Amino acid sequence: MRPRRAAVFSLHTSPLEQPGTGDAGGMNVYIAQTSRRLAELGTEVEIFTRATSSDIPPIAELAPGVLVRNVVAGPFEGLDKNDLPSQLCAFAAGALRVEARHEPGHYDLVHSHYWLSGQAGWLARERWGVPLVHTAHTLAKVKNANLAEGDSPEPRVRVLGEEQIVDQADMLVANTEFEATDLIDRYDAEPDAVATIPPGVDLEVFTPGDGVAAREELGVAADALVLAFVGRIQPLKAPDVLLRAAAELLQRHPELRERLVVLVVGGPSGSGLERPRALQQLAVDLGIDDVVRFLPPRGGKRLAQVYRAADVVAVPSHNESFGLVALEAQACGTPVVAAAVGGLPVAVRDGVSGVLVDGHRTEQWAEALSSVALDRGLRHRLAGNAREHATTFSWTRTTESLLDAYEQAKLAFNRSLRTEEVTA
Numbered sequence: 173m174r175p176r177r178a179a180v181f182s183l184h185t186s187p188l189e190q191p192g193t194g195d196a197g198g199m200n201v202y203i204a205q206t207s208r209r210l211a212e213l214g215t216e217v218e219i220f221t222r223a224t225s226s227d228i229p230p231i232a233e234l235a236p237g238v239l240v241r242n243v244v245a246g247p248f249e250g251l252d253k254n255d256l257p258s259q260l261c262a263f264a265a266g267a268l269r270v271e272a273r274h275e276p277g278h279y280d281l282v283h284s285h286y287w288l289s290g291q292a293g294w295l296a297r298e299r300w301g302v303p304l305v306h307t308a309h310t311l312a313k314v315k316n317a318n319l320a321e322g323d324s325p326e327p328r329v330r331v332l333g334e335e336q337i338v339d340q341a342d343m344l345v346a347n348t349e350f351e352a353t354d355l356i357d358r359y360d361a362e363p364d365a366v367a368t369i370p371p372g373v374d375l376e377v378f379t380p381g382d383g384v385a386a387r388e389e390l391g392v393a394a395d396a397l398v399l400a401f402v403g404r405i406q407p408l409k410a411p412d413v414l415l416r417a418a419a420e421l422l423q424r425h426p427e428l429r430e431r432l433v434v435l436v437v438g439g440p441s442g443s444g445l446e447r448p449r450a451l452q453q454l455a456v457d458l459g460i461d462d463v464v465r466f467l468p469p470r471g472g473k474r475l476a477q478v479y480r481a482a483d484v485v486a487v488p489s490h491n492e493s494f495g496l497v498a499l500e501a502q503a504c505g506t507p508v509v510a511a512a513v514g515g516l517p518v519a520v521r522d523g524v525s526g527v528l529v530d531g532h533r534t535e536q537w538a539e540a541l542s543s544v545a546l547d548r549g550l551r552h553r554l555a556g557n558a559r560e561h562a563t564t565f566s567w568t569r570t571t572e573s574l575l576d577a578y579e580q581a582k583l584a585f586n587r588s589l590r591t592e593e594v595t596a
Protein backbone atom coordinates (compact mmCIF):
# COMPACT_ATOMS: atom_id res chain seq x y z
CA MET A 173 0.00 0.00 0.00
CA ARG A 174 1.42 3.32 -1.03
CA PRO A 175 1.30 6.06 1.58
CA ARG A 176 -1.47 8.56 0.91
CA ARG A 177 0.45 11.39 2.46
CA ALA A 178 4.09 11.70 3.51
CA ALA A 179 5.58 14.29 5.84
CA VAL A 180 9.03 15.20 4.56
CA PHE A 181 11.31 16.96 7.05
CA SER A 182 13.95 19.30 5.67
CA LEU A 183 14.77 21.42 8.67
CA HIS A 184 17.91 23.26 7.69
CA THR A 185 17.14 24.24 4.13
CA SER A 186 14.05 24.75 2.02
CA PRO A 187 13.48 23.08 -1.36
CA LEU A 188 12.25 26.48 -2.54
CA GLU A 189 15.75 27.98 -2.22
CA GLN A 190 18.16 28.31 -5.13
CA PRO A 191 20.74 25.54 -4.74
CA GLY A 192 24.43 26.25 -5.14
CA THR A 193 25.05 28.59 -2.22
CA GLY A 194 24.78 28.57 1.58
CA ASP A 195 23.13 25.39 2.81
CA ALA A 196 21.15 24.79 -0.38
CA GLY A 197 22.57 22.09 -2.63
CA GLY A 198 21.86 18.62 -3.89
CA MET A 199 19.53 17.78 -1.02
CA ASN A 200 17.18 20.60 -2.04
CA VAL A 201 17.14 19.30 -5.60
CA TYR A 202 16.60 15.74 -4.37
CA ILE A 203 13.63 16.70 -2.19
CA ALA A 204 11.99 18.90 -4.82
CA GLN A 205 12.38 16.32 -7.59
CA THR A 206 11.26 13.27 -5.62
CA SER A 207 8.37 15.12 -3.94
CA ARG A 208 6.93 16.18 -7.29
CA ARG A 209 7.09 12.64 -8.54
CA LEU A 210 5.69 11.14 -5.35
CA ALA A 211 2.67 13.40 -5.79
CA GLU A 212 2.35 12.37 -9.46
CA LEU A 213 2.38 8.74 -8.35
CA GLY A 214 -0.40 9.38 -5.84
CA THR A 215 1.38 10.19 -2.58
CA GLU A 216 0.78 13.75 -1.41
CA VAL A 217 3.78 15.39 0.20
CA GLU A 218 4.03 18.04 2.89
CA ILE A 219 7.57 19.32 3.32
CA PHE A 220 8.36 20.84 6.71
CA THR A 221 11.20 23.34 6.76
CA ARG A 222 12.31 26.16 9.05
CA ALA A 223 10.99 29.60 8.14
CA THR A 224 13.99 31.81 7.32
CA SER A 225 12.13 35.06 6.63
CA SER A 226 9.12 36.81 8.10
CA ASP A 227 7.95 37.55 4.54
CA ILE A 228 7.27 33.99 3.51
CA PRO A 229 3.77 32.56 4.05
CA PRO A 230 3.38 29.60 6.42
CA ILE A 231 2.38 27.38 3.49
CA ALA A 232 3.48 27.44 -0.14
CA GLU A 233 2.72 25.09 -3.01
CA LEU A 234 5.84 23.66 -4.65
CA ALA A 235 3.91 21.60 -7.20
CA PRO A 236 0.46 20.01 -7.43
CA GLY A 237 0.15 17.76 -4.39
CA VAL A 238 3.31 19.15 -2.75
CA LEU A 239 3.09 21.72 0.05
CA VAL A 240 5.97 23.42 1.82
CA ARG A 241 5.23 24.25 5.45
CA ASN A 242 7.49 26.98 6.84
CA VAL A 243 7.68 26.27 10.56
CA VAL A 244 8.67 29.14 12.85
CA ALA A 245 11.60 27.89 14.94
CA GLY A 246 14.07 30.46 16.20
CA PRO A 247 14.95 33.77 14.58
CA PHE A 248 14.12 34.05 10.89
CA GLU A 249 17.54 35.18 9.72
CA GLY A 250 21.09 35.03 10.94
CA LEU A 251 20.92 31.59 12.53
CA ASP A 252 24.09 29.65 11.78
CA LYS A 253 23.71 26.00 10.75
CA ASN A 254 25.82 25.09 13.80
CA ASP A 255 23.18 26.65 16.05
CA LEU A 256 20.28 24.74 14.53
CA PRO A 257 20.38 21.89 17.09
CA SER A 258 19.10 24.49 19.57
CA GLN A 259 15.92 24.80 17.47
CA LEU A 260 15.12 21.09 17.17
CA CYS A 261 12.49 21.24 19.91
CA ALA A 262 10.81 24.32 18.42
CA PHE A 263 10.77 22.76 14.97
CA ALA A 264 9.40 19.43 16.18
CA ALA A 265 6.75 21.24 18.25
CA GLY A 266 5.71 23.20 15.14
CA ALA A 267 5.38 20.02 13.08
CA LEU A 268 3.44 18.21 15.83
CA ARG A 269 1.10 21.20 16.11
CA VAL A 270 0.30 21.04 12.40
CA GLU A 271 -0.49 17.34 12.61
CA ALA A 272 -2.67 17.84 15.68
CA ARG A 273 -4.96 20.13 13.66
CA HIS A 274 -5.89 17.19 11.42
CA GLU A 275 -7.68 13.92 11.94
CA PRO A 276 -5.44 11.18 13.40
CA GLY A 277 -3.58 9.34 10.67
CA HIS A 278 -3.10 12.43 8.52
CA TYR A 279 0.44 11.35 7.65
CA ASP A 280 1.30 7.75 6.82
CA LEU A 281 5.04 8.21 7.05
CA VAL A 282 7.87 10.61 7.89
CA HIS A 283 10.85 10.92 5.57
CA SER A 284 13.62 13.00 7.12
CA HIS A 285 16.61 14.45 5.30
CA TYR A 286 19.92 15.18 7.06
CA TRP A 287 20.50 14.44 10.73
CA LEU A 288 18.75 17.52 12.14
CA SER A 289 15.50 16.50 10.46
CA GLY A 290 16.09 12.91 11.54
CA GLN A 291 16.01 13.97 15.18
CA ALA A 292 12.65 15.70 14.70
CA GLY A 293 11.46 12.77 12.57
CA TRP A 294 12.23 10.37 15.40
CA LEU A 295 9.84 12.28 17.67
CA ALA A 296 7.16 12.43 14.96
CA ARG A 297 7.46 8.66 14.47
CA GLU A 298 6.77 8.12 18.16
CA ARG A 299 3.89 10.58 18.42
CA TRP A 300 2.14 9.79 15.13
CA GLY A 301 2.77 6.05 15.15
CA VAL A 302 4.16 6.02 11.62
CA PRO A 303 7.38 4.68 10.07
CA LEU A 304 10.47 6.87 9.85
CA VAL A 305 12.55 6.77 6.67
CA HIS A 306 15.80 8.71 6.83
CA THR A 307 18.27 9.89 4.21
CA ALA A 308 21.51 11.22 5.70
CA HIS A 309 22.86 12.92 2.54
CA THR A 310 26.19 13.27 4.33
CA LEU A 311 27.58 11.48 7.35
CA ALA A 312 29.74 13.21 9.95
CA LYS A 313 32.08 10.25 10.45
CA VAL A 314 32.74 10.03 6.72
CA LYS A 315 33.14 13.78 6.39
CA ASN A 316 35.57 13.91 9.30
CA ALA A 317 37.65 11.14 7.75
CA ASN A 318 38.00 13.17 4.54
CA LEU A 319 38.44 16.73 5.75
CA ALA A 320 40.00 19.38 3.55
CA GLU A 321 43.16 20.92 5.01
CA GLY A 322 42.22 23.47 7.67
CA ASP A 323 38.51 22.59 7.61
CA SER A 324 36.92 22.05 11.02
CA PRO A 325 35.55 18.61 11.89
CA GLU A 326 31.85 17.99 12.36
CA PRO A 327 30.94 18.19 16.07
CA ARG A 328 30.34 15.19 18.32
CA VAL A 329 26.73 16.25 18.82
CA ARG A 330 26.12 15.46 15.14
CA VAL A 331 27.84 12.07 15.35
CA LEU A 332 25.72 11.15 18.37
CA GLY A 333 22.59 12.46 16.68
CA GLU A 334 23.27 10.39 13.57
CA GLU A 335 23.93 7.25 15.62
CA GLN A 336 20.57 7.67 17.34
CA ILE A 337 18.73 8.12 14.06
CA VAL A 338 20.34 5.04 12.55
CA ASP A 339 19.12 3.18 15.59
CA GLN A 340 15.56 4.54 15.42
CA ALA A 341 14.75 4.78 11.71
CA ASP A 342 12.72 2.00 10.15
CA MET A 343 14.55 2.39 6.86
CA LEU A 344 17.71 4.25 5.87
CA VAL A 345 18.19 5.40 2.30
CA ALA A 346 21.76 5.41 0.96
CA ASN A 347 22.73 6.99 -2.37
CA THR A 348 25.26 4.31 -3.23
CA GLU A 349 26.60 0.98 -1.99
CA PHE A 350 29.55 2.96 -0.59
CA GLU A 351 27.21 4.97 1.62
CA ALA A 352 25.32 1.82 2.59
CA THR A 353 28.63 0.26 3.69
CA ASP A 354 29.46 3.38 5.69
CA LEU A 355 26.10 3.17 7.45
CA ILE A 356 26.64 -0.49 8.27
CA ASP A 357 30.36 -0.39 9.15
CA ARG A 358 30.66 3.00 10.82
CA TYR A 359 27.17 3.40 12.30
CA ASP A 360 26.17 -0.22 13.00
CA ALA A 361 23.08 -0.04 10.80
CA GLU A 362 21.26 -3.32 10.22
CA PRO A 363 21.95 -4.29 6.59
CA ASP A 364 18.24 -5.06 6.09
CA ALA A 365 17.36 -1.53 7.19
CA VAL A 366 19.42 0.10 4.43
CA ALA A 367 17.99 0.64 0.94
CA THR A 368 20.46 1.76 -1.73
CA ILE A 369 18.66 4.13 -4.06
CA PRO A 370 20.68 6.20 -6.52
CA PRO A 371 19.52 9.76 -7.05
CA GLY A 372 18.48 10.96 -10.49
CA VAL A 373 18.97 13.77 -12.94
CA ASP A 374 16.48 15.87 -14.87
CA LEU A 375 17.11 14.54 -18.38
CA GLU A 376 14.77 17.11 -19.93
CA VAL A 377 16.56 20.17 -18.57
CA PHE A 378 20.07 18.75 -18.75
CA THR A 379 20.42 17.80 -22.41
CA PRO A 380 23.28 18.11 -24.87
CA GLY A 381 22.97 21.31 -26.88
CA ASP A 382 24.76 23.91 -28.92
CA GLY A 383 28.01 24.58 -27.04
CA VAL A 384 28.89 27.59 -29.19
CA ALA A 385 25.53 29.23 -28.48
CA ALA A 386 25.98 28.48 -24.78
CA ARG A 387 29.41 30.15 -24.88
CA GLU A 388 27.99 33.14 -26.66
CA GLU A 389 25.34 33.51 -23.96
CA LEU A 390 28.07 33.44 -21.31
CA GLY A 391 30.34 35.80 -23.23
CA VAL A 392 32.96 33.10 -23.80
CA ALA A 393 34.82 32.84 -27.12
CA ALA A 394 33.80 29.96 -29.37
CA ASP A 395 37.39 28.62 -29.51
CA ALA A 396 38.06 28.92 -25.77
CA LEU A 397 39.17 25.98 -23.68
CA VAL A 398 36.60 25.95 -20.90
CA LEU A 399 36.96 24.21 -17.55
CA ALA A 400 34.04 24.57 -15.12
CA PHE A 401 33.30 24.07 -11.45
CA VAL A 402 29.66 24.15 -10.31
CA GLY A 403 28.63 23.96 -6.68
CA ARG A 404 28.74 25.44 -3.23
CA ILE A 405 32.04 27.15 -2.60
CA GLN A 406 33.55 25.57 0.48
CA PRO A 407 36.80 23.73 1.26
CA LEU A 408 35.11 20.31 1.11
CA LYS A 409 34.17 20.90 -2.54
CA ALA A 410 37.79 21.86 -3.28
CA PRO A 411 37.35 24.40 -6.08
CA ASP A 412 40.91 25.49 -5.14
CA VAL A 413 42.15 22.21 -6.64
CA LEU A 414 40.78 23.27 -10.02
CA LEU A 415 42.34 26.71 -9.77
CA ARG A 416 45.74 25.33 -8.83
CA ALA A 417 45.54 22.79 -11.65
CA ALA A 418 44.60 25.54 -14.12
CA ALA A 419 47.64 27.56 -13.02
CA GLU A 420 49.83 24.48 -13.50
CA LEU A 421 48.28 23.90 -16.92
CA LEU A 422 49.26 27.42 -17.96
CA GLN A 423 52.80 26.83 -16.71
CA ARG A 424 53.03 23.76 -18.93
CA HIS A 425 51.21 25.31 -21.90
CA PRO A 426 51.74 29.09 -21.83
CA GLU A 427 50.22 29.25 -25.33
CA LEU A 428 46.83 28.43 -23.76
CA ARG A 429 46.73 31.71 -21.84
CA GLU A 430 44.62 33.43 -24.51
CA ARG A 431 42.15 30.55 -24.73
CA LEU A 432 41.73 29.17 -21.22
CA VAL A 433 38.57 30.11 -19.31
CA VAL A 434 37.77 28.71 -15.87
CA LEU A 435 34.13 29.15 -14.88
CA VAL A 436 33.29 28.91 -11.18
CA VAL A 437 29.53 28.86 -10.60
CA GLY A 438 28.10 29.00 -7.08
CA GLY A 439 28.19 30.93 -3.84
CA PRO A 440 29.97 30.60 -0.51
CA SER A 441 28.82 27.91 1.88
CA GLY A 442 29.79 26.16 5.12
CA SER A 443 33.22 27.18 6.39
CA GLY A 444 33.69 28.94 3.03
CA LEU A 445 31.42 31.63 4.46
CA GLU A 446 34.12 32.65 6.91
CA ARG A 447 36.23 34.01 4.05
CA PRO A 448 33.78 34.43 1.16
CA ARG A 449 36.37 35.94 -1.18
CA ALA A 450 39.16 33.46 -0.46
CA LEU A 451 38.80 31.75 -3.85
CA GLN A 452 38.95 35.06 -5.75
CA GLN A 453 42.08 35.87 -3.75
CA LEU A 454 43.58 32.49 -4.63
CA ALA A 455 43.04 33.20 -8.32
CA VAL A 456 44.92 36.49 -7.86
CA ASP A 457 47.71 34.80 -5.89
CA LEU A 458 48.08 32.13 -8.58
CA GLY A 459 48.23 34.83 -11.25
CA ILE A 460 45.21 33.43 -13.10
CA ASP A 461 42.51 35.96 -12.18
CA ASP A 462 42.40 36.96 -15.86
CA VAL A 463 41.19 33.48 -16.87
CA VAL A 464 38.85 32.70 -13.94
CA ARG A 465 35.25 33.93 -14.04
CA PHE A 466 33.04 33.73 -10.99
CA LEU A 467 29.32 33.45 -11.71
CA PRO A 468 26.51 33.58 -9.15
CA PRO A 469 24.38 30.46 -8.62
CA ARG A 470 21.83 29.74 -11.29
CA GLY A 471 19.33 26.99 -11.92
CA GLY A 472 17.68 24.95 -14.65
CA LYS A 473 18.26 26.00 -18.23
CA ARG A 474 20.84 28.66 -17.35
CA LEU A 475 22.88 26.06 -15.50
CA ALA A 476 22.59 23.62 -18.40
CA GLN A 477 24.19 26.31 -20.59
CA VAL A 478 27.23 26.36 -18.30
CA TYR A 479 27.65 22.59 -18.63
CA ARG A 480 27.25 22.82 -22.42
CA ALA A 481 29.78 25.63 -22.65
CA ALA A 482 32.41 23.59 -20.78
CA ASP A 483 34.91 21.21 -22.35
CA VAL A 484 35.32 19.55 -18.99
CA VAL A 485 33.50 19.88 -15.66
CA ALA A 486 35.70 19.31 -12.62
CA VAL A 487 34.36 17.81 -9.39
CA PRO A 488 37.42 17.79 -7.11
CA SER A 489 35.55 17.29 -3.79
CA HIS A 490 37.25 15.78 -0.76
CA ASN A 491 34.02 13.99 -0.02
CA GLU A 492 30.75 13.65 -1.91
CA SER A 493 27.94 11.31 -0.97
CA PHE A 494 26.94 11.28 -4.63
CA GLY A 495 27.62 14.40 -6.71
CA LEU A 496 24.59 15.52 -8.72
CA VAL A 497 26.69 18.08 -10.58
CA ALA A 498 28.71 15.26 -12.13
CA LEU A 499 25.53 13.62 -13.40
CA GLU A 500 24.03 16.86 -14.73
CA ALA A 501 27.20 17.72 -16.65
CA GLN A 502 27.26 14.27 -18.23
CA ALA A 503 23.57 14.53 -19.10
CA CYS A 504 24.56 17.64 -21.08
CA GLY A 505 27.19 15.56 -22.87
CA THR A 506 30.17 17.04 -21.04
CA PRO A 507 32.89 14.78 -19.64
CA VAL A 508 33.70 15.04 -15.96
CA VAL A 509 37.02 14.86 -14.17
CA ALA A 510 36.17 13.91 -10.59
CA ALA A 511 37.89 12.90 -7.40
CA ALA A 512 37.56 9.17 -6.72
CA VAL A 513 35.75 9.74 -3.42
CA GLY A 514 32.37 8.80 -1.95
CA GLY A 515 29.71 8.25 -4.59
CA LEU A 516 31.61 9.88 -7.46
CA PRO A 517 32.88 6.53 -8.81
CA VAL A 518 29.21 5.65 -9.31
CA ALA A 519 28.29 9.02 -10.80
CA VAL A 520 31.23 8.93 -13.23
CA ARG A 521 32.43 5.87 -15.17
CA ASP A 522 36.20 6.10 -15.10
CA GLY A 523 37.66 6.12 -18.61
CA VAL A 524 34.19 5.84 -20.14
CA SER A 525 32.22 8.99 -19.31
CA GLY A 526 34.99 10.87 -17.54
CA VAL A 527 38.15 10.43 -15.54
CA LEU A 528 38.51 9.74 -11.83
CA VAL A 529 41.51 11.13 -9.98
CA ASP A 530 42.81 9.37 -6.91
CA GLY A 531 43.97 12.28 -4.76
CA HIS A 532 44.05 16.07 -4.93
CA ARG A 533 47.61 16.91 -5.92
CA THR A 534 47.93 19.77 -8.37
CA GLU A 535 50.06 17.83 -10.88
CA GLN A 536 47.59 14.92 -10.93
CA TRP A 537 44.71 17.28 -11.61
CA ALA A 538 46.57 19.28 -14.22
CA GLU A 539 47.43 16.00 -15.92
CA ALA A 540 43.89 14.62 -15.80
CA LEU A 541 42.25 17.86 -16.94
CA SER A 542 44.66 18.39 -19.81
CA SER A 543 44.43 14.74 -20.89
CA VAL A 544 40.72 15.27 -21.54
CA ALA A 545 40.63 18.96 -22.48
CA LEU A 546 43.51 18.82 -24.97
CA ASP A 547 42.69 15.51 -26.65
CA ARG A 548 39.74 16.18 -28.91
CA GLY A 549 39.28 12.49 -29.80
CA LEU A 550 39.15 11.37 -26.18
CA ARG A 551 36.91 14.26 -25.25
CA HIS A 552 34.37 13.38 -27.94
CA ARG A 553 34.39 9.73 -26.99
CA LEU A 554 33.81 10.53 -23.31
CA ALA A 555 31.17 13.13 -24.20
CA GLY A 556 29.19 10.58 -26.20
CA ASN A 557 29.28 8.05 -23.38
CA ALA A 558 28.56 10.72 -20.77
CA ARG A 559 24.98 11.31 -21.88
CA GLU A 560 24.38 7.57 -22.17
CA HIS A 561 25.69 6.98 -18.66
CA ALA A 562 23.56 9.82 -17.26
CA THR A 563 20.41 8.35 -18.79
CA THR A 564 20.80 5.28 -16.58
CA PHE A 565 19.70 7.58 -13.72
CA SER A 566 16.27 9.16 -13.41
CA TRP A 567 14.25 10.85 -10.69
CA THR A 568 11.24 8.72 -11.59
CA ARG A 569 13.23 5.55 -10.89
CA THR A 570 14.54 7.08 -7.67
CA THR A 571 10.99 7.87 -6.59
CA GLU A 572 9.65 4.42 -7.45
CA SER A 573 12.45 2.89 -5.38
CA LEU A 574 11.60 5.26 -2.54
CA LEU A 575 8.03 3.97 -2.61
CA ASP A 576 9.38 0.42 -2.27
CA ALA A 577 11.52 1.58 0.66
CA TYR A 578 8.42 3.15 2.23
CA GLU A 579 6.69 -0.24 2.06
CA GLN A 580 9.68 -1.93 3.64
CA ALA A 581 9.67 0.73 6.35
CA LYS A 582 6.02 0.05 7.10
CA LEU A 583 6.74 -3.66 7.53
CA ALA A 584 9.75 -2.90 9.77
CA PHE A 585 7.64 -0.47 11.79
CA ASN A 586 4.92 -3.08 12.33
CA ARG A 587 7.55 -5.62 13.38
CA SER A 588 8.96 -3.17 15.91
CA LEU A 589 5.48 -2.61 17.34
CA ARG A 590 5.03 -6.36 17.83
CA THR A 591 8.43 -6.60 19.54
CA GLU A 592 7.46 -3.74 21.85
CA GLU A 593 4.19 -5.48 22.73
CA VAL A 594 6.03 -8.69 23.60
CA THR A 595 8.61 -6.92 25.75
CA ALA A 596 6.14 -4.51 27.43
Ligand code: UDP
Pocket residue numbers: 190191192193196197198199201402403404437438468469470471472475494495496497498500
Ligand atom coordinates in the same frame (compact mmCIF):
# COMPACT_ATOMS: atom_id res chain seq x y z
N1 UDP B 1 23.29 23.95 -8.28
C1 UDP B 1 22.46 24.89 -8.85
N2 UDP B 1 22.99 26.10 -9.20
C2 UDP B 1 24.30 26.41 -9.00
C3 UDP B 1 25.14 25.44 -8.41
C4 UDP B 1 24.60 24.20 -8.07
O1 UDP B 1 21.27 24.67 -9.07
O2 UDP B 1 24.70 27.51 -9.34
C5 UDP B 1 22.72 22.63 -7.96
C6 UDP B 1 23.21 21.59 -8.95
O3 UDP B 1 22.43 21.63 -10.10
C7 UDP B 1 23.07 20.31 -8.15
C8 UDP B 1 23.17 20.76 -6.70
O4 UDP B 1 23.11 22.19 -6.70
O5 UDP B 1 21.82 19.71 -8.41
C9 UDP B 1 24.45 20.33 -6.05
O6 UDP B 1 24.38 18.99 -5.77
P1 UDP B 1 25.65 18.09 -5.51
O7 UDP B 1 25.17 16.71 -5.20
O8 UDP B 1 26.61 18.21 -6.64
O9 UDP B 1 26.36 18.75 -4.24
P2 UDP B 1 25.78 19.12 -2.79
O10 UDP B 1 25.35 20.53 -2.85
O11 UDP B 1 24.68 18.19 -2.48
O12 UDP B 1 26.92 18.96 -1.86
